[in-house]
Amino acid sequence: MTEGNVSAYAEFNIFAGRCSCQFVIEANGGIYPCDFYVTDEWHMGNIKDSTFEELESSETAKIFVQSSEYIDPKCKSCKWINLCRGGCRRNREPMINGRPNLNYFCSSYREFFEYAIERLYEIAHLVANLPQDR
Numbered sequence: 302m303t304e305g306n307v308s309a310y311a312e313f314n315i316f317a318g319r320c321s322c323q324f325v326i327e328a329n330g331g332i333y334p335c336d337f338y339v340t341d342e343w344h345m346g347n348i349k350d351s352t353f354e355e356l357e358s359s360e361t362a363k364i365f366v367q368s369s370e371y372i373d374p375k376c377k378s379c380k381w382i383n384l385c386r387g388g389c390r391r392n393r394e395p396m397i398n399g400r401p402n403l404n405y406f407c408s409s410y411r412e413f414f415e416y417a418i419e420r421l422y423e424i425a426h427l428v429a430n431l432p433q434d435r
């Protein structure tokens with residue numbers, strides 16, 4: 302089993318490598334792409350007026366997702382890129398020239414992956430071998 306195999310089972314959204322729209326709905330029906338971004342800047346629309354498809358294809362949603370896709374040069378050469386993928390955008394701010402920065406927790410992630418990788422392989426192996434009808 303390789304790091305790539307482990308990451309196939311580790312689709313925790315902070316390690317997805319890019320943002321997606323989570324559709325946070327406030328009490329007034331206002332929709333935002335993520336619970337860290339319930340701000341005027343990232344208001345996508347209102348559930349009373351728009352479908353989820355319309356909200357997801359809104360300009361605000363597109364900018365939100367696209368601005369998360371930049372990969373820091375340090376990540377490109379990192380041995381943990383298939384697991385970490387740069388981490389959560391929230392921890393890659395402040396943006397510099399519209400691009401996310403190196404993750405605030407980078408050194409912690411490196412330390413953790415080095416410490417835990419063999420156990421992550423074990424877990425991935427166990428999950429991969431679970432009976433299919435569960």
Ligand code: SF4
Nearest residue numbers: 376379385387404407
């Ligand atoms: S551990 Fe650091 S350098 Fe490596 S992919 Fe994650 S954020 Fe980037």
